[in-house]
Amino acid sequence: MGGTAEAAGGAGAPARRRQARGQKRIEEILRAAAEVFGEQGYDATTTNAIAARAGISPGSLYQFFANKDDVARALAERYAARLATLRAELDTVARDGRDLDELVAAVLDPLVAFxxxxxxxxxxxxxxDMPAGLREAVAPVHAAIHGRVAELVGQLLPGRxxxxxxxxxxxxxxxxxxMIPLITGAAGEREREVMTGELxxxxVSYLRRQTAGAGEPGRA
Amino acid sequence: MGGTAEAAGGAGAPARRRQARGQKRIEEILRAAAEVFGEQGYDATTTNAIAARAGISPGSLYQFFANKDDVARALAERYAARLATLRAELDTVARDGRDLDELVAAVLDPLVAFxxxxxxxxxxxxxxDMPAGLREAVAPVHAAIHGRVAELVGQLLPGRxxxxxxxxxxxxxxxxxxMIPLITGAAGEREREVMTGELxxxxVSYLRRQTAGAGEPGRA
DNA sequence: TGAGAATACGAGCGATTACTCGCATTGTCG
DNA sequence: CGACAATGCGAGTAATCGCTCGTATTCTCA
Structure with missing residues (x-):
């Protein structure tokens, strides 16, 4: 989970023993990175800005992360872990034979909240459009998310x-x-709820059309 | 339309007389910029790379454009002009009382082709997520597109x-x-067609739900 | 307690980038 | 032709950024 610092080359990495202080720093750095990424976007975020937000020096950041992409990777994995805790609940809801509305709500509401x-x-x-480094950093997490969604869709469309x-x-x-930017960027709480409803x-409209068993995909 | 070069300050810009050669250069620069933007993305594109692609020196680029954002703005306006030519056709189709499928296809197909x-x-x-400069550069064009789509939607949902x-x-x-990235990034022609169909x-599913006159927006 | 490892610092290096500037060339127009 | 403007060049500049490195401090554990 926490940072592949100092050479991702799998072979002979001695894997330095982290002290409690170091673990705490890693947490602070990731929290700071999340803040600045969220405010400025990935490209515009500088490693020095992350360090400053975390209240440490640039050098200290590189004590724990090999480079900027490594910070993104660690943060992505952290998010993946948090999302994974939702999985059990989702599967439970999916197995109960509820209607599509409730099913979609059970997935979307926690996701929006997240x-x-x-x-x-x-x-x-x-x-x-992602820079190459970021794409590689988040690719595994992307794949994991897709896998989980495919599971749910598979239960929804059996036999496909x-x-x-x-x-x-x-x-x-x-x-x-x-749609997420429309929701997170909404002016007020009211607009956010409306946009969440639109999502x-x-x-639901898309999935309903799929479950309706349109033989040929695409338009008539 | 073609480049607000040399001070966007509206007041006393002398607006130098362009020679035919200059107009040609502007076209070449915008063509080159479109290529490189498309290949590398906006952030990763350097002004020197645009100049090189256009076969000119960095200095010559700044003869016609004040800065990188100005190139983006000019390119955006150029795209807007091209899209505007589609408008007349769209309005014609919209006024004919066809069904939703044909109407959406009449909008989406040229848009995908574009x-x-x-x-x-x-x-x-x-x-x-756009850098501030790019957002400002394309904001007017964004607004124009939104206005046109709103017109079409207004005809579709009269009285709303x-x-x-x-x-x-x-x-x-x-x-x-x-959905556009899924289409332009499709592996082959077949997949591209499938993804266009999904779009x-x-x-159509979304708009059909809207025309069906769901009193309250959002979920039940 | 003492030695070695982990943590911490922050000035600054190397590379990159948007953009400039002095000057040469080409076009316009009387 | 002659004067002036437009075009063209490309090495160079100032600023930024990711990242390093020498060094100082704190922690661990035998």
Whole structure:
């Protein structure tokens, strides 16, 4: 989880023994990084700014992280771990034979709440064009998220071929990624709720069309 | 339209007389910028790279554009002009009382084709987090696009309050912006067609739900 | 307690980038 | 042709940024 500092080369990394102080620093750095990423975006964020926000020197940051991408990777993995705790609940809800509305709400509501609680999340995941380093850093987490969504979609569309399920999952994720900025960037609480409702409508409408068993994908 | 070079300060700009050679250079610079923006993204694109792609020196670029953002602004306006030519056709289609499928197709198909033909477009418009300079540069064009979509949505949802129409337009645009990378980044022609179909399904499903006259927006 | 490891610092290095400037060339127009 | 403006060049400049390194401090543990 916490930072692959000092050479990601898997072979002979001695893996220095962290002190409690070091673990605390890592937490502070990641918290600071999340803040600045959320405020400025990934590209505009400087490592010195992260260090300053964390109240440490630039050199200290590099005691724990190999480079800027490594900070992003660690932060992404941290987010993935937090999201993973939602998984159990989701599976439970999915197995209960509720209607689509409740199912989608059970997924979207915690997800929206997560995005509001962690402003740095969208800076790492909700971008359409990423610099190469960032893309590689978050790729595994992206894949994990897609896998989980595909599981849910698979339960929703039983008997569909795997590539179709994967496609519906990809599109669903993209819909959420596209709408999240409208929600997190909403002017007030009221507008945020309205936009969250719109996201709900969008996803439900799309999935309903899929469950309706349209034989040929795409338009008539 | 073509580049606000040399001080955007509105007052006493002498507006130098362009020679034919200069106009040609401006075209070449914008073409080069569109290419590099499309390949590298806005942040990663350097002004020197644009100049090199255009086959000119860095200094010559600044003969015509005040800075990097100014290039983006000029390119955005150029795109806006091209898109404006589609407007007349769209209005014609909209007034004919066709069904929603055809209407959406009439909007989306040229739009997808436009994105495929102009790879730099998405670098300027399909981003969720933009650096401040780029946001300001493309803001007017964004507003213009939103206005046109709102017109279409207004014809589709007669009698709805303006803020509702505006919201449906915003969401629709966001759906397209979110899905475009899936289409332009598709592996082959087949996948691209499939993803275009999915975009069509998404937008039609969403709009159908809106036209169905759901009294309260959002979820039940 | 003492030795070695982990943590901490922050000035500054090397590389990159947006942009400039002095000067040469080409076009315009009387 | 001659004067002036527009175009063109590309090495160079100032600023920024990711990251390093020498050194000082704190912690661990035998």
């Amino acid at each position: 995005n509001l609680a962690h402003p740095g999340f969208k800076a790492l995941f909700a971008r359409t 071929p795997a590539d179709e399920v994967a496609r519906v999952a990809t599109v669903s994720i993209q819909l959420v990624r596209g 709900h409508v969008v996803v | 994105n495929l033909a102009h790879p730099g477009f998405k670098a300027l418009f399909a981003r969720t 309050p303006a803020d509702e129409v505006a919201r449906v337009a915003t969401v629709s645009i966001q759906l397209v912006r979110g 069509h399904v998404v937008v």
